[in-house]
Amino acid sequence: MKIKKLDSFMQGVFLISALISVMAIILIGIFVFGGGIPFIAEYGLSNFLLGEKWTPSNTPAAFGILPMIIGSVTVTLGAIVIGVPVGVLTAVFMAEFCPTKLYKVLKPAVNLMAAIPSIVYGFFALQLIVPFMRRLFGGTGMNMLTVILLLGIMILPTIIGMSESAIRAVPKSYYSGSLALGASHERSIMKVSLPAAKSGVLSSVILGIGRAIGETMAVVLVAGNQPRIPDSLTQGVRTLTTNIVLEMSYATGQHREALIATAVVLFGFILVINGIFLLIKRKEAIR
């Protein structure tokens, strides 16, 4: 009898813990959408999403976030272009080629990369990448390329960690089957093991995209933050996240609502990304 009581008590505890996170996500949704949707309705969805001018202090004020959408999407894509090949190849190396001694250093290093606070990455970029870019292209050195490099590095631990475990989870029998046909170690891994891990690798890329598009503190330090549509990678950029963080502290009234509506758009991006992630997982489970 007593055990049974304890059981149902623990069950209650688990349930409440689970409910807390569900409640949190619901509250966030209500807050963000509740705060942002009325503004979008009033200002007009296309004026908001496709507007090229963000001038909150002008009269009349303009709240077009197209520059920020373009900024966010471009730097995220750029980060993927840099981070995915480097990350996936590193994962292959760590899972299949790395001598044990080196692995014992490399693995904790990658884990540490994931734990470093993003402001530290921003500081690193400010000290290293910005001067480098300034020398290369002139100007302030705070441009899209800087952000892309920074984000490319920041998504590495996500991509490396998940891809490595996906590669390790591939049955060894594929690898030995390939060797037994006379294929080399390298070919067996690149042509059999790695493709067999593709859904895990793809998931890591999607999570990397999520990380890159949501990154704020590191980006705001080095992006230049001009709210205009950049026409080259060597110009400064403002992303959706930095748009919010730069102005939230002093925004009031409609300006404040426009920033919350920016969060709605960001939220939408994240939802889509996670939806794709779930789809891949589900397809995996069916197979």
Add this chain to the structure above:
Amino acid sequence: MSKVTIKELNLFYGKFQALHNINLPILKNEITAFIGPSGCGKSTLIKSLNRMNDLVEGCTISGEVKMDDENIYAKECNINLLRKRVGMVFQQPNPFPMSIYDNIAYGPRTHGIKNKQIVDELVEKSLRKAAIWEEVKDDLKKNALSLSGGQQQRICIARALAVDPEVLLMDEPTSALDPISTAKIEELVIGLKKDYTLVIVTHNMQQASRISDKTAFFLNGKIIEYDETRKIFTNPKKQETEDYISGRFG
């Protein structure tokens, strides 16, 4: 004629000696069966014929395995080329998670055959040889993992044949299969004899007696008896052999 000759082979996993002074000929265009109780070293010996033992850490080998006249454990031996010449089918069917076509084409592509027409022909020829062409010919794009276990094993045989090996090693190729699939594979294996030299490990005495020409009986890492299969099963010379095939131990 002996295709593969094993001479004074000793094999160690670390300090543990798994094979003791093995001497054995594998005759050309015949089926040689390895039988014996679990853990006696059958898989170990078959894997030393295509050097898959190289993957096992701490595995050391002395002695010789000659293929035609070449010692495959000589320094200058090209292991990838050796494995092309000595194919292997595993106990658990292990097709790659890709299409049937790509599974079969993998080996030829590995060895430099790029011409699509030649690859197409090889795929068909190999699937026919493995007696599975009729079942899959309309569906070559299908993922090989969606086939039944017996079909998967025949895909694996086709995949091994596609690189045009001289010897085919099979380690309990039917132990994971149902009787009907097993019968199909046995029939297929007998048919392969005219083009290939085959070695098969089996726990199934009927299977060994049905399909093999020569049988080697193993116990504790040693070959106790090697002879014509018919003789081993009707008139073994050693008491241990008789005890084993009549099911008294193992």
